[in-house]
Amino acid sequence: MKTVAAAVEHYIKTKPFLQTALSQGIINLTSLARIIRKEIQNETTTREVRNGAIVMALKRLSTDMEFRSTHRIVRVLKNIGEIIVRSNLTDYTFLPSDTLMNCQAELLSKIQNSKDVFYATTRGVNETNLIISNTMEALVEDIFNKERCQYKVTRLGAISVKLPEENVSVPGIYYFIFQRLAWEGVSMNEVISTANEFTIVVPEFHVDVAFKVIKDLKLL
CATH class of the missing domain: 3.30.2130.10 (VC0802-like)
Structure with a gap:
């Protein structure tokens, strides 16, 4: 079983389009937390997973993803040739x-x-x-x-x-x-x-x- 943060990260990484949208800040985190709460609950060691805990995990994850997934890629793409x-x-x-x-x-x-x-x-x-x-x-x-x-x-x-x-x-x-x-x-x-x-x-x-x-x- 996983912590809430680990369960949220695993869930997002299995949804590529969702991962990119999250890193770009175009998703309502509260709504997403409500939608995925049941799946996160099934994956965690926490007795009751609250929406607020999922939102906090999503916020930390979105900031980290934006840097890790996008920064190096954008740097390369800016140098596209002909x-x-x-x-x-x-x-x-x-x-x-x-x-x-x-x-x-x-x-x-x-x-x-x-x-x-x-x-x-x-x-x-x-x-x-x-x-x-x-x-x-x-x-x-x-x-x-x-x-x-x-x-x-x-x-x-x-x-x-x-x-x-x-x-x-x-x-x-x-x-x-x-x-x-x-x-x-x-x-x-x-x-x-x-x-x-x-x-x-x-x-x-x-x-x-x-x-x-x-x-x-x-x-x-």
Whole structure:
């Protein structure tokens, strides 16, 4: 069994969106205490947990979270580098085969001198994704005509973001970014990342909103 403070901290940490909202001071603590009192009571050694004790634990926790969870992340995000937006993309999902990589190699050899063509691929355990400029659709479908295409999604856009090198040592960077995109109703078809760069692929009608969300991170 836990103390009231420990029980409250554990509860909040299991609710990521609630954790961020609490750290930003946008939650009525008294109302939240009433809502979670029964669950906190079941987790504690205290005979009767009062709302006031939960409120005090929430206040201490919100102050601590604001510093621990946000300070280092914001410092990194203020140093975001260039943001590149691309449009008119198509996303193919192929099932595994013995010839799939040969098809990819053939495609790469034919587009390697096409500087304006966007191309990205991700190989998973059960499927492989290929994202490419829609001007190359006919070429892709010719080369991959014998492969099993599970999905084809058109009218997509991509936003590529350059992150400071220290992003790999600061927990929560991607969570912080993707949470804000989720709050704005942005859905993502793909996420492609390297050590210091990531690209999100979204429906074209979400590109403007997604770009603004990411650009505004530099103003935090």
